[in-house]
Amino acid sequence: MRRRFLLAGIAAGAAGPARAQVGAALPAAPPAPAPLPPGPLPLESYDFLVERRARPTRLIRPRASPQPWTREPVPAGAERIAYRAAGRTLWGLLGLPARAPGARAxxxxxxxxxxxxxxNSDFEWLRFLIERGWAVFTPTWRGENGNPGFFEFMFGEVDDLASAVRRLTEEPAVDRNRIHVFGHSVGGGLCDLLALFNDLPIRASGSAGGLYFPDDITADPRNPLFPPDDIWERRLRTMVPSARQLVRRHLAVLGSEERLAPQVEAMNDQARAAASRLTVAVVPGDHQTALRPALDFFLARVEAGDV
Structure with missing residues:
Protein backbone atom coordinates (compact mmCIF):
# COMPACT_ATOMS: atom_id res chain seq x y z
CA MET A 1 0.00 0.00 0.00
CA ARG A 2 1.34 3.42 -0.91
CA ARG A 3 1.76 5.90 1.89
CA ARG A 4 2.12 9.63 1.59
CA PHE A 5 4.50 11.48 3.87
CA LEU A 6 4.21 15.22 4.46
CA LEU A 7 7.65 16.79 4.56
CA ALA A 8 7.64 20.15 6.32
CA GLY A 9 10.19 22.66 7.56
CA ILE A 10 12.69 22.25 4.70
CA ALA A 11 13.57 25.63 3.24
CA ALA A 12 14.90 25.84 -0.30
CA GLY A 13 18.67 26.44 -0.22
CA ALA A 14 18.98 25.91 3.55
CA ALA A 15 22.32 24.64 4.74
CA GLY A 16 20.87 22.36 7.38
CA PRO A 17 17.62 21.13 8.86
CA ALA A 18 15.22 23.92 9.66
CA ARG A 19 13.96 24.41 13.21
CA ALA A 20 10.33 24.98 13.96
CA GLN A 21 9.65 28.35 15.49
CA VAL A 22 8.10 28.37 18.92
CA GLY A 23 4.49 29.39 18.69
CA ALA A 24 4.38 29.12 14.87
CA ALA A 25 0.95 28.35 13.48
CA LEU A 26 0.44 24.88 12.10
CA PRO A 27 -0.57 24.67 8.44
CA ALA A 28 -4.29 24.58 7.92
CA ALA A 29 -5.85 21.19 7.28
CA PRO A 30 -7.08 20.66 3.73
CA PRO A 31 -10.79 21.34 3.34
CA ALA A 32 -13.08 18.36 3.59
CA PRO A 33 -14.45 17.21 0.24
CA ALA A 34 -17.85 18.63 -0.57
CA PRO A 35 -20.63 16.17 0.21
CA LEU A 36 -22.19 14.41 -2.75
CA PRO A 37 -25.64 15.84 -3.52
CA PRO A 38 -28.44 13.41 -2.70
CA GLY A 39 -30.73 11.96 -5.33
CA PRO A 40 -31.44 8.84 -7.36
CA LEU A 41 -27.99 8.75 -9.01
CA PRO A 42 -25.61 6.60 -6.90
CA LEU A 43 -22.72 9.07 -7.11
CA GLU A 44 -19.31 8.13 -5.73
CA SER A 45 -16.07 10.06 -5.21
CA TYR A 46 -13.44 7.61 -6.50
CA ASP A 47 -11.41 8.45 -9.61
CA PHE A 48 -12.85 6.23 -12.34
CA LEU A 49 -9.83 6.09 -14.65
CA VAL A 50 -7.39 5.50 -11.79
CA GLU A 51 -9.47 2.65 -10.40
CA ARG A 52 -10.04 1.18 -13.84
CA ARG A 53 -6.31 1.04 -14.52
CA ALA A 54 -5.70 -0.51 -11.12
CA ARG A 55 -8.51 -3.05 -11.32
CA PRO A 56 -8.69 -4.91 -14.64
CA THR A 57 -11.65 -7.21 -14.88
CA ARG A 58 -11.18 -10.76 -13.59
CA LEU A 59 -12.99 -13.17 -15.88
CA ILE A 60 -13.72 -16.38 -14.03
CA ARG A 61 -14.22 -18.43 -17.16
CA PRO A 62 -13.24 -16.53 -20.32
CA ARG A 63 -15.74 -17.11 -23.10
CA ALA A 64 -17.19 -15.69 -26.28
CA SER A 65 -20.35 -13.60 -26.30
CA PRO A 66 -23.40 -15.63 -25.25
CA GLN A 67 -25.58 -14.27 -28.08
CA PRO A 68 -25.88 -16.33 -31.28
CA TRP A 69 -24.95 -14.61 -34.53
CA THR A 70 -25.13 -15.26 -38.26
CA ARG A 71 -22.44 -14.51 -40.83
CA GLU A 72 -23.99 -12.04 -43.28
CA PRO A 73 -22.77 -10.47 -46.53
CA VAL A 74 -21.68 -6.84 -46.46
CA PRO A 75 -24.76 -4.71 -47.18
CA ALA A 76 -24.97 -2.75 -50.42
CA GLY A 77 -23.38 0.66 -50.07
CA ALA A 78 -21.34 -0.33 -47.01
CA GLU A 79 -17.68 -1.19 -46.63
CA ARG A 80 -16.28 -3.60 -44.10
CA ILE A 81 -13.21 -1.97 -42.55
CA ALA A 82 -10.78 -3.30 -39.97
CA TYR A 83 -9.56 -1.53 -36.86
CA ARG A 84 -7.05 -2.44 -34.18
CA ALA A 85 -8.00 -2.60 -30.52
CA ALA A 86 -5.87 -3.96 -27.67
CA GLY A 87 -3.71 -5.89 -30.14
CA ARG A 88 -6.70 -7.47 -31.90
CA THR A 89 -8.08 -6.88 -35.38
CA LEU A 90 -11.80 -6.14 -35.21
CA TRP A 91 -14.14 -4.78 -37.87
CA GLY A 92 -17.15 -2.66 -38.54
CA LEU A 93 -19.38 -1.45 -41.36
CA LEU A 94 -18.78 2.01 -42.77
CA GLY A 95 -21.35 3.86 -44.86
CA LEU A 96 -20.46 7.13 -46.56
CA PRO A 97 -22.80 9.69 -48.11
CA ALA A 98 -22.65 10.69 -51.75
CA ARG A 99 -20.12 13.48 -51.99
CA ALA A 100 -19.46 15.97 -54.74
CA PRO A 101 -15.82 16.64 -55.67
CA GLY A 102 -14.35 19.22 -53.33
CA ALA A 103 -17.24 18.97 -50.88
CA ARG A 104 -16.64 19.33 -47.17
CA ALA A 105 -15.89 16.13 -45.25
CA ASN A 120 -26.64 -6.06 -40.50
CA SER A 121 -29.87 -4.58 -39.18
CA ASP A 122 -27.72 -2.53 -36.76
CA PHE A 123 -26.37 -0.77 -39.85
CA GLU A 124 -29.41 -0.82 -42.10
CA TRP A 125 -31.69 1.22 -39.86
CA LEU A 126 -29.21 4.11 -40.01
CA ARG A 127 -29.38 4.55 -43.78
CA PHE A 128 -31.61 7.58 -43.27
CA LEU A 129 -28.64 9.30 -41.68
CA ILE A 130 -26.34 8.51 -44.61
CA GLU A 131 -28.97 10.00 -46.93
CA ARG A 132 -28.81 13.16 -44.80
CA GLY A 133 -25.09 13.48 -45.48
CA TRP A 134 -23.63 11.68 -42.48
CA ALA A 135 -21.01 8.94 -42.39
CA VAL A 136 -22.05 5.97 -40.24
CA PHE A 137 -19.67 3.48 -38.61
CA THR A 138 -21.04 0.44 -36.78
CA PRO A 139 -18.18 -1.46 -35.09
CA THR A 140 -18.15 -4.94 -33.62
CA TRP A 141 -16.43 -5.80 -30.33
CA ARG A 142 -14.06 -8.40 -28.96
CA GLY A 143 -15.50 -11.86 -28.38
CA GLU A 144 -18.59 -11.41 -30.60
CA ASN A 145 -19.35 -12.45 -34.19
CA GLY A 146 -16.29 -14.70 -34.23
CA ASN A 147 -13.93 -11.87 -33.27
CA PRO A 148 -10.76 -12.61 -31.26
CA GLY A 149 -10.80 -11.97 -27.55
CA PHE A 150 -13.36 -12.68 -24.86
CA PHE A 151 -16.72 -11.22 -23.97
CA GLU A 152 -16.25 -8.78 -21.06
CA PHE A 153 -19.77 -7.34 -20.62
CA MET A 154 -19.14 -3.59 -20.85
CA PHE A 155 -15.52 -3.58 -19.70
CA GLY A 156 -12.98 -4.15 -22.47
CA GLU A 157 -15.62 -3.36 -25.07
CA VAL A 158 -15.40 0.33 -24.17
CA ASP A 159 -11.72 0.24 -25.17
CA ASP A 160 -12.80 -1.24 -28.50
CA LEU A 161 -15.27 1.61 -28.96
CA ALA A 162 -12.51 4.14 -28.26
CA SER A 163 -10.30 2.44 -30.85
CA ALA A 164 -13.15 2.50 -33.37
CA VAL A 165 -13.48 6.27 -32.91
CA ARG A 166 -9.76 6.70 -33.52
CA ARG A 167 -9.95 4.51 -36.62
CA LEU A 168 -12.69 6.68 -38.08
CA THR A 169 -10.40 9.72 -37.96
CA GLU A 170 -8.27 8.03 -40.64
CA GLU A 171 -11.08 8.21 -43.21
CA PRO A 172 -10.49 11.21 -45.50
CA ALA A 173 -14.23 11.57 -46.19
CA VAL A 174 -14.94 12.04 -42.46
CA ASP A 175 -14.59 15.35 -40.63
CA ARG A 176 -12.61 14.41 -37.52
CA ASN A 177 -13.93 17.51 -35.76
CA ARG A 178 -17.51 16.31 -36.14
CA ILE A 179 -17.46 12.75 -34.83
CA HIS A 180 -20.40 11.79 -32.61
CA VAL A 181 -21.01 8.64 -30.59
CA PHE A 182 -24.40 7.11 -29.80
CA GLY A 183 -25.48 3.68 -28.63
CA HIS A 184 -28.49 1.63 -27.61
CA SER A 185 -28.99 -0.49 -24.50
CA VAL A 186 -25.65 -2.13 -23.65
CA GLY A 187 -24.11 -0.11 -26.48
CA GLY A 188 -25.54 2.98 -24.83
CA GLY A 189 -23.81 1.95 -21.63
CA LEU A 190 -20.52 1.83 -23.54
CA CYS A 191 -21.12 5.36 -24.84
CA ASP A 192 -21.90 6.51 -21.30
CA LEU A 193 -18.56 5.11 -20.14
CA LEU A 194 -16.69 6.60 -23.09
CA ALA A 195 -17.72 10.09 -21.94
CA LEU A 196 -15.22 9.60 -19.08
CA PHE A 197 -12.29 9.27 -21.52
CA ASN A 198 -10.62 12.56 -22.38
CA ASP A 199 -8.25 11.61 -25.20
CA LEU A 200 -10.80 11.12 -27.98
CA PRO A 201 -11.90 13.41 -30.84
CA ILE A 202 -15.60 13.24 -29.97
CA ARG A 203 -17.83 16.26 -30.50
CA ALA A 204 -20.87 14.86 -28.67
CA SER A 205 -22.07 11.61 -27.17
CA GLY A 206 -25.39 10.12 -26.21
CA SER A 207 -27.25 6.93 -25.43
CA ALA A 208 -30.70 5.39 -25.62
CA GLY A 209 -31.73 3.11 -22.77
CA GLY A 210 -28.12 2.79 -21.62
CA LEU A 211 -28.20 4.42 -18.19
CA TYR A 212 -27.13 1.62 -15.85
CA PHE A 213 -26.45 1.65 -12.11
CA PRO A 214 -23.97 -0.74 -10.43
CA ASP A 215 -26.84 -2.82 -9.05
CA ASP A 216 -27.98 -3.43 -12.64
CA ILE A 217 -24.66 -5.11 -13.45
CA THR A 218 -25.03 -8.62 -12.15
CA ALA A 219 -23.27 -11.92 -12.72
CA ASP A 220 -25.24 -15.09 -13.36
CA PRO A 221 -24.79 -17.00 -10.08
CA ARG A 222 -24.93 -20.32 -11.96
CA ASN A 223 -22.18 -19.35 -14.41
CA PRO A 224 -20.68 -16.00 -13.36
CA LEU A 225 -18.55 -14.05 -15.80
CA PHE A 226 -16.76 -12.15 -13.03
CA PRO A 227 -16.63 -12.49 -9.21
CA PRO A 228 -20.22 -11.67 -8.22
CA ASP A 229 -19.23 -10.30 -4.78
CA ASP A 230 -16.70 -7.78 -6.15
CA ILE A 231 -18.37 -4.35 -6.11
CA TRP A 232 -15.62 -2.90 -8.32
CA GLU A 233 -16.53 -5.26 -11.14
CA ARG A 234 -19.95 -3.61 -11.14
CA ARG A 235 -18.84 -0.03 -10.49
CA LEU A 236 -16.37 0.02 -13.37
CA ARG A 237 -18.98 -1.19 -15.85
CA THR A 238 -21.20 1.85 -15.42
CA MET A 239 -20.65 5.57 -15.79
CA VAL A 240 -23.28 6.76 -13.31
CA PRO A 241 -21.24 6.69 -10.05
CA SER A 242 -18.57 8.79 -11.80
CA ALA A 243 -20.96 11.20 -13.53
CA ARG A 244 -19.16 14.18 -11.94
CA GLN A 245 -16.05 13.22 -13.95
CA LEU A 246 -17.56 13.38 -17.45
CA VAL A 247 -15.13 15.15 -19.78
CA ARG A 248 -17.82 16.22 -22.26
CA ARG A 249 -21.53 16.82 -22.16
CA HIS A 250 -23.40 13.55 -22.47
CA LEU A 251 -27.08 13.07 -23.23
CA ALA A 252 -28.69 9.90 -21.84
CA VAL A 253 -32.17 9.39 -23.31
CA LEU A 254 -34.75 7.04 -21.79
CA GLY A 255 -38.06 5.77 -23.10
CA SER A 256 -41.09 7.02 -21.18
CA GLU A 257 -41.97 3.41 -20.28
CA GLU A 258 -38.53 2.56 -18.89
CA ARG A 259 -37.99 2.03 -15.18
CA LEU A 260 -35.95 5.18 -14.55
CA ALA A 261 -38.13 7.57 -16.57
CA PRO A 262 -40.13 8.88 -13.55
CA GLN A 263 -36.88 9.95 -11.90
CA VAL A 264 -35.48 12.02 -14.77
CA GLU A 265 -36.22 15.42 -13.22
CA ALA A 266 -34.64 14.39 -9.92
CA MET A 267 -31.60 12.98 -11.74
CA ASN A 268 -31.08 16.21 -13.65
CA ASP A 269 -31.41 18.27 -10.45
CA GLN A 270 -28.82 16.06 -8.78
CA ALA A 271 -26.49 16.20 -11.80
CA ARG A 272 -26.64 20.01 -11.84
CA ALA A 273 -25.95 20.17 -8.11
CA ALA A 274 -22.94 17.90 -8.64
CA ALA A 275 -21.66 20.05 -11.55
CA SER A 276 -21.95 17.01 -13.81
CA ARG A 277 -22.06 17.24 -17.60
CA LEU A 278 -24.78 14.58 -17.67
CA THR A 279 -28.26 15.40 -18.96
CA VAL A 280 -31.07 12.84 -18.92
CA ALA A 281 -34.07 13.17 -21.22
CA VAL A 282 -37.25 11.22 -21.95
CA VAL A 283 -38.88 10.40 -25.29
CA PRO A 284 -41.99 8.30 -25.94
CA GLY A 285 -41.61 4.53 -26.02
CA ASP A 286 -40.15 1.54 -24.24
CA HIS A 287 -36.61 0.19 -24.25
CA GLN A 288 -36.87 -0.80 -27.93
CA THR A 289 -39.36 1.58 -29.50
CA ALA A 290 -37.69 4.67 -28.00
CA LEU A 291 -34.48 4.10 -29.98
CA ARG A 292 -35.33 6.09 -33.11
CA PRO A 293 -36.98 8.97 -31.18
CA ALA A 294 -33.95 9.04 -28.88
CA LEU A 295 -31.51 9.31 -31.79
CA ASP A 296 -33.66 11.99 -33.43
CA PHE A 297 -33.67 13.93 -30.16
CA PHE A 298 -29.90 13.60 -29.85
CA LEU A 299 -29.32 14.74 -33.44
CA ALA A 300 -31.61 17.72 -32.98
CA ARG A 301 -29.64 18.75 -29.91
CA VAL A 302 -26.37 18.30 -31.82
CA GLU A 303 -27.57 20.45 -34.72
CA ALA A 304 -28.76 23.11 -32.26
CA GLY A 305 -25.38 23.08 -30.51
CA ASP A 306 -26.94 21.97 -27.22
CA VAL A 307 -24.84 18.84 -26.71
Whole structure:
Protein backbone atom coordinates (compact mmCIF):
# COMPACT_ATOMS: atom_id res chain seq x y z
CA MET A 1 0.00 0.00 0.00
CA ARG A 2 1.34 3.42 -0.91
CA ARG A 3 1.76 5.90 1.89
CA ARG A 4 2.12 9.63 1.59
CA PHE A 5 4.50 11.48 3.87
CA LEU A 6 4.21 15.22 4.46
CA LEU A 7 7.65 16.79 4.56
CA ALA A 8 7.64 20.15 6.32
CA GLY A 9 10.19 22.66 7.56
CA ILE A 10 12.69 22.25 4.70
CA ALA A 11 13.57 25.63 3.24
CA ALA A 12 14.90 25.84 -0.30
CA GLY A 13 18.67 26.44 -0.22
CA ALA A 14 18.98 25.91 3.55
CA ALA A 15 22.32 24.64 4.74
CA GLY A 16 20.87 22.36 7.38
CA PRO A 17 17.62 21.13 8.86
CA ALA A 18 15.22 23.92 9.66
CA ARG A 19 13.96 24.41 13.21
CA ALA A 20 10.33 24.98 13.96
CA GLN A 21 9.65 28.35 15.49
CA VAL A 22 8.10 28.37 18.92
CA GLY A 23 4.49 29.39 18.69
CA ALA A 24 4.38 29.12 14.87
CA ALA A 25 0.95 28.35 13.48
CA LEU A 26 0.44 24.88 12.10
CA PRO A 27 -0.57 24.67 8.44
CA ALA A 28 -4.29 24.58 7.92
CA ALA A 29 -5.85 21.19 7.28
CA PRO A 30 -7.08 20.66 3.73
CA PRO A 31 -10.79 21.34 3.34
CA ALA A 32 -13.08 18.36 3.59
CA PRO A 33 -14.45 17.21 0.24
CA ALA A 34 -17.85 18.63 -0.57
CA PRO A 35 -20.63 16.17 0.21
CA LEU A 36 -22.19 14.41 -2.75
CA PRO A 37 -25.64 15.84 -3.52
CA PRO A 38 -28.44 13.41 -2.70
CA GLY A 39 -30.73 11.96 -5.33
CA PRO A 40 -31.44 8.84 -7.36
CA LEU A 41 -27.99 8.75 -9.01
CA PRO A 42 -25.61 6.60 -6.90
CA LEU A 43 -22.72 9.07 -7.11
CA GLU A 44 -19.31 8.13 -5.73
CA SER A 45 -16.07 10.06 -5.21
CA TYR A 46 -13.44 7.61 -6.50
CA ASP A 47 -11.41 8.45 -9.61
CA PHE A 48 -12.85 6.23 -12.34
CA LEU A 49 -9.83 6.09 -14.65
CA VAL A 50 -7.39 5.50 -11.79
CA GLU A 51 -9.47 2.65 -10.40
CA ARG A 52 -10.04 1.18 -13.84
CA ARG A 53 -6.31 1.04 -14.52
CA ALA A 54 -5.70 -0.51 -11.12
CA ARG A 55 -8.51 -3.05 -11.32
CA PRO A 56 -8.69 -4.91 -14.64
CA THR A 57 -11.65 -7.21 -14.88
CA ARG A 58 -11.18 -10.76 -13.59
CA LEU A 59 -12.99 -13.17 -15.88
CA ILE A 60 -13.72 -16.38 -14.03
CA ARG A 61 -14.22 -18.43 -17.16
CA PRO A 62 -13.24 -16.53 -20.32
CA ARG A 63 -15.74 -17.11 -23.10
CA ALA A 64 -17.19 -15.69 -26.28
CA SER A 65 -20.35 -13.60 -26.30
CA PRO A 66 -23.40 -15.63 -25.25
CA GLN A 67 -25.58 -14.27 -28.08
CA PRO A 68 -25.88 -16.33 -31.28
CA TRP A 69 -24.95 -14.61 -34.53
CA THR A 70 -25.13 -15.26 -38.26
CA ARG A 71 -22.44 -14.51 -40.83
CA GLU A 72 -23.99 -12.04 -43.28
CA PRO A 73 -22.77 -10.47 -46.53
CA VAL A 74 -21.68 -6.84 -46.46
CA PRO A 75 -24.76 -4.71 -47.18
CA ALA A 76 -24.97 -2.75 -50.42
CA GLY A 77 -23.38 0.66 -50.07
CA ALA A 78 -21.34 -0.33 -47.01
CA GLU A 79 -17.68 -1.19 -46.63
CA ARG A 80 -16.28 -3.60 -44.10
CA ILE A 81 -13.21 -1.97 -42.55
CA ALA A 82 -10.78 -3.30 -39.97
CA TYR A 83 -9.56 -1.53 -36.86
CA ARG A 84 -7.05 -2.44 -34.18
CA ALA A 85 -8.00 -2.60 -30.52
CA ALA A 86 -5.87 -3.96 -27.67
CA GLY A 87 -3.71 -5.89 -30.14
CA ARG A 88 -6.70 -7.47 -31.90
CA THR A 89 -8.08 -6.88 -35.38
CA LEU A 90 -11.80 -6.14 -35.21
CA TRP A 91 -14.14 -4.78 -37.87
CA GLY A 92 -17.15 -2.66 -38.54
CA LEU A 93 -19.38 -1.45 -41.36
CA LEU A 94 -18.78 2.01 -42.77
CA GLY A 95 -21.35 3.86 -44.86
CA LEU A 96 -20.46 7.13 -46.56
CA PRO A 97 -22.80 9.69 -48.11
CA ALA A 98 -22.65 10.69 -51.75
CA ARG A 99 -20.12 13.48 -51.99
CA ALA A 100 -19.46 15.97 -54.74
CA PRO A 101 -15.82 16.64 -55.67
CA GLY A 102 -14.35 19.22 -53.33
CA ALA A 103 -17.24 18.97 -50.88
CA ARG A 104 -16.64 19.33 -47.17
CA ALA A 105 -15.89 16.13 -45.25
CA UNK A 106 -18.96 14.57 -43.64
CA UNK A 107 -20.00 14.53 -39.99
CA UNK A 108 -19.98 11.02 -38.59
CA UNK A 109 -21.85 8.84 -36.14
CA UNK A 110 -20.21 5.87 -34.46
CA UNK A 111 -23.13 3.67 -33.42
CA UNK A 112 -22.67 1.14 -30.60
CA UNK A 113 -25.21 -1.62 -31.14
CA UNK A 114 -27.41 -3.13 -28.45
CA UNK A 115 -27.19 -6.73 -27.34
CA UNK A 116 -24.12 -8.93 -27.46
CA UNK A 117 -23.82 -9.62 -31.21
CA UNK A 118 -23.87 -7.49 -34.34
CA UNK A 119 -26.32 -7.93 -37.22
CA ASN A 120 -26.64 -6.06 -40.50
CA SER A 121 -29.87 -4.58 -39.18
CA ASP A 122 -27.72 -2.53 -36.76
CA PHE A 123 -26.37 -0.77 -39.85
CA GLU A 124 -29.41 -0.82 -42.10
CA TRP A 125 -31.69 1.22 -39.86
CA LEU A 126 -29.21 4.11 -40.01
CA ARG A 127 -29.38 4.55 -43.78
CA PHE A 128 -31.61 7.58 -43.27
CA LEU A 129 -28.64 9.30 -41.68
CA ILE A 130 -26.34 8.51 -44.61
CA GLU A 131 -28.97 10.00 -46.93
CA ARG A 132 -28.81 13.16 -44.80
CA GLY A 133 -25.09 13.48 -45.48
CA TRP A 134 -23.63 11.68 -42.48
CA ALA A 135 -21.01 8.94 -42.39
CA VAL A 136 -22.05 5.97 -40.24
CA PHE A 137 -19.67 3.48 -38.61
CA THR A 138 -21.04 0.44 -36.78
CA PRO A 139 -18.18 -1.46 -35.09
CA THR A 140 -18.15 -4.94 -33.62
CA TRP A 141 -16.43 -5.80 -30.33
CA ARG A 142 -14.06 -8.40 -28.96
CA GLY A 143 -15.50 -11.86 -28.38
CA GLU A 144 -18.59 -11.41 -30.60
CA ASN A 145 -19.35 -12.45 -34.19
CA GLY A 146 -16.29 -14.70 -34.23
CA ASN A 147 -13.93 -11.87 -33.27
CA PRO A 148 -10.76 -12.61 -31.26
CA GLY A 149 -10.80 -11.97 -27.55
CA PHE A 150 -13.36 -12.68 -24.86
CA PHE A 151 -16.72 -11.22 -23.97
CA GLU A 152 -16.25 -8.78 -21.06
CA PHE A 153 -19.77 -7.34 -20.62
CA MET A 154 -19.14 -3.59 -20.85
CA PHE A 155 -15.52 -3.58 -19.70
CA GLY A 156 -12.98 -4.15 -22.47
CA GLU A 157 -15.62 -3.36 -25.07
CA VAL A 158 -15.40 0.33 -24.17
CA ASP A 159 -11.72 0.24 -25.17
CA ASP A 160 -12.80 -1.24 -28.50
CA LEU A 161 -15.27 1.61 -28.96
CA ALA A 162 -12.51 4.14 -28.26
CA SER A 163 -10.30 2.44 -30.85
CA ALA A 164 -13.15 2.50 -33.37
CA VAL A 165 -13.48 6.27 -32.91
CA ARG A 166 -9.76 6.70 -33.52
CA ARG A 167 -9.95 4.51 -36.62
CA LEU A 168 -12.69 6.68 -38.08
CA THR A 169 -10.40 9.72 -37.96
CA GLU A 170 -8.27 8.03 -40.64
CA GLU A 171 -11.08 8.21 -43.21
CA PRO A 172 -10.49 11.21 -45.50
CA ALA A 173 -14.23 11.57 -46.19
CA VAL A 174 -14.94 12.04 -42.46
CA ASP A 175 -14.59 15.35 -40.63
CA ARG A 176 -12.61 14.41 -37.52
CA ASN A 177 -13.93 17.51 -35.76
CA ARG A 178 -17.51 16.31 -36.14
CA ILE A 179 -17.46 12.75 -34.83
CA HIS A 180 -20.40 11.79 -32.61
CA VAL A 181 -21.01 8.64 -30.59
CA PHE A 182 -24.40 7.11 -29.80
CA GLY A 183 -25.48 3.68 -28.63
CA HIS A 184 -28.49 1.63 -27.61
CA SER A 185 -28.99 -0.49 -24.50
CA VAL A 186 -25.65 -2.13 -23.65
CA GLY A 187 -24.11 -0.11 -26.48
CA GLY A 188 -25.54 2.98 -24.83
CA GLY A 189 -23.81 1.95 -21.63
CA LEU A 190 -20.52 1.83 -23.54
CA CYS A 191 -21.12 5.36 -24.84
CA ASP A 192 -21.90 6.51 -21.30
CA LEU A 193 -18.56 5.11 -20.14
CA LEU A 194 -16.69 6.60 -23.09
CA ALA A 195 -17.72 10.09 -21.94
CA LEU A 196 -15.22 9.60 -19.08
CA PHE A 197 -12.29 9.27 -21.52
CA ASN A 198 -10.62 12.56 -22.38
CA ASP A 199 -8.25 11.61 -25.20
CA LEU A 200 -10.80 11.12 -27.98
CA PRO A 201 -11.90 13.41 -30.84
CA ILE A 202 -15.60 13.24 -29.97
CA ARG A 203 -17.83 16.26 -30.50
CA ALA A 204 -20.87 14.86 -28.67
CA SER A 205 -22.07 11.61 -27.17
CA GLY A 206 -25.39 10.12 -26.21
CA SER A 207 -27.25 6.93 -25.43
CA ALA A 208 -30.70 5.39 -25.62
CA GLY A 209 -31.73 3.11 -22.77
CA GLY A 210 -28.12 2.79 -21.62
CA LEU A 211 -28.20 4.42 -18.19
CA TYR A 212 -27.13 1.62 -15.85
CA PHE A 213 -26.45 1.65 -12.11
CA PRO A 214 -23.97 -0.74 -10.43
CA ASP A 215 -26.84 -2.82 -9.05
CA ASP A 216 -27.98 -3.43 -12.64
CA ILE A 217 -24.66 -5.11 -13.45
CA THR A 218 -25.03 -8.62 -12.15
CA ALA A 219 -23.27 -11.92 -12.72
CA ASP A 220 -25.24 -15.09 -13.36
CA PRO A 221 -24.79 -17.00 -10.08
CA ARG A 222 -24.93 -20.32 -11.96
CA ASN A 223 -22.18 -19.35 -14.41
CA PRO A 224 -20.68 -16.00 -13.36
CA LEU A 225 -18.55 -14.05 -15.80
CA PHE A 226 -16.76 -12.15 -13.03
CA PRO A 227 -16.63 -12.49 -9.21
CA PRO A 228 -20.22 -11.67 -8.22
CA ASP A 229 -19.23 -10.30 -4.78
CA ASP A 230 -16.70 -7.78 -6.15
CA ILE A 231 -18.37 -4.35 -6.11
CA TRP A 232 -15.62 -2.90 -8.32
CA GLU A 233 -16.53 -5.26 -11.14
CA ARG A 234 -19.95 -3.61 -11.14
CA ARG A 235 -18.84 -0.03 -10.49
CA LEU A 236 -16.37 0.02 -13.37
CA ARG A 237 -18.98 -1.19 -15.85
CA THR A 238 -21.20 1.85 -15.42
CA MET A 239 -20.65 5.57 -15.79
CA VAL A 240 -23.28 6.76 -13.31
CA PRO A 241 -21.24 6.69 -10.05
CA SER A 242 -18.57 8.79 -11.80
CA ALA A 243 -20.96 11.20 -13.53
CA ARG A 244 -19.16 14.18 -11.94
CA GLN A 245 -16.05 13.22 -13.95
CA LEU A 246 -17.56 13.38 -17.45
CA VAL A 247 -15.13 15.15 -19.78
CA ARG A 248 -17.82 16.22 -22.26
CA ARG A 249 -21.53 16.82 -22.16
CA HIS A 250 -23.40 13.55 -22.47
CA LEU A 251 -27.08 13.07 -23.23
CA ALA A 252 -28.69 9.90 -21.84
CA VAL A 253 -32.17 9.39 -23.31
CA LEU A 254 -34.75 7.04 -21.79
CA GLY A 255 -38.06 5.77 -23.10
CA SER A 256 -41.09 7.02 -21.18
CA GLU A 257 -41.97 3.41 -20.28
CA GLU A 258 -38.53 2.56 -18.89
CA ARG A 259 -37.99 2.03 -15.18
CA LEU A 260 -35.95 5.18 -14.55
CA ALA A 261 -38.13 7.57 -16.57
CA PRO A 262 -40.13 8.88 -13.55
CA GLN A 263 -36.88 9.95 -11.90
CA VAL A 264 -35.48 12.02 -14.77
CA GLU A 265 -36.22 15.42 -13.22
CA ALA A 266 -34.64 14.39 -9.92
CA MET A 267 -31.60 12.98 -11.74
CA ASN A 268 -31.08 16.21 -13.65
CA ASP A 269 -31.41 18.27 -10.45
CA GLN A 270 -28.82 16.06 -8.78
CA ALA A 271 -26.49 16.20 -11.80
CA ARG A 272 -26.64 20.01 -11.84
CA ALA A 273 -25.95 20.17 -8.11
CA ALA A 274 -22.94 17.90 -8.64
CA ALA A 275 -21.66 20.05 -11.55
CA SER A 276 -21.95 17.01 -13.81
CA ARG A 277 -22.06 17.24 -17.60
CA LEU A 278 -24.78 14.58 -17.67
CA THR A 279 -28.26 15.40 -18.96
CA VAL A 280 -31.07 12.84 -18.92
CA ALA A 281 -34.07 13.17 -21.22
CA VAL A 282 -37.25 11.22 -21.95
CA VAL A 283 -38.88 10.40 -25.29
CA PRO A 284 -41.99 8.30 -25.94
CA GLY A 285 -41.61 4.53 -26.02
CA ASP A 286 -40.15 1.54 -24.24
CA HIS A 287 -36.61 0.19 -24.25
CA GLN A 288 -36.87 -0.80 -27.93
CA THR A 289 -39.36 1.58 -29.50
CA ALA A 290 -37.69 4.67 -28.00
CA LEU A 291 -34.48 4.10 -29.98
CA ARG A 292 -35.33 6.09 -33.11
CA PRO A 293 -36.98 8.97 -31.18
CA ALA A 294 -33.95 9.04 -28.88
CA LEU A 295 -31.51 9.31 -31.79
CA ASP A 296 -33.66 11.99 -33.43
CA PHE A 297 -33.67 13.93 -30.16
CA PHE A 298 -29.90 13.60 -29.85
CA LEU A 299 -29.32 14.74 -33.44
CA ALA A 300 -31.61 17.72 -32.98
CA ARG A 301 -29.64 18.75 -29.91
CA VAL A 302 -26.37 18.30 -31.82
CA GLU A 303 -27.57 20.45 -34.72
CA ALA A 304 -28.76 23.11 -32.26
CA GLY A 305 -25.38 23.08 -30.51
CA ASP A 306 -26.94 21.97 -27.22
CA VAL A 307 -24.84 18.84 -26.71
Missing amino acids: APALVYAHGGFAFA
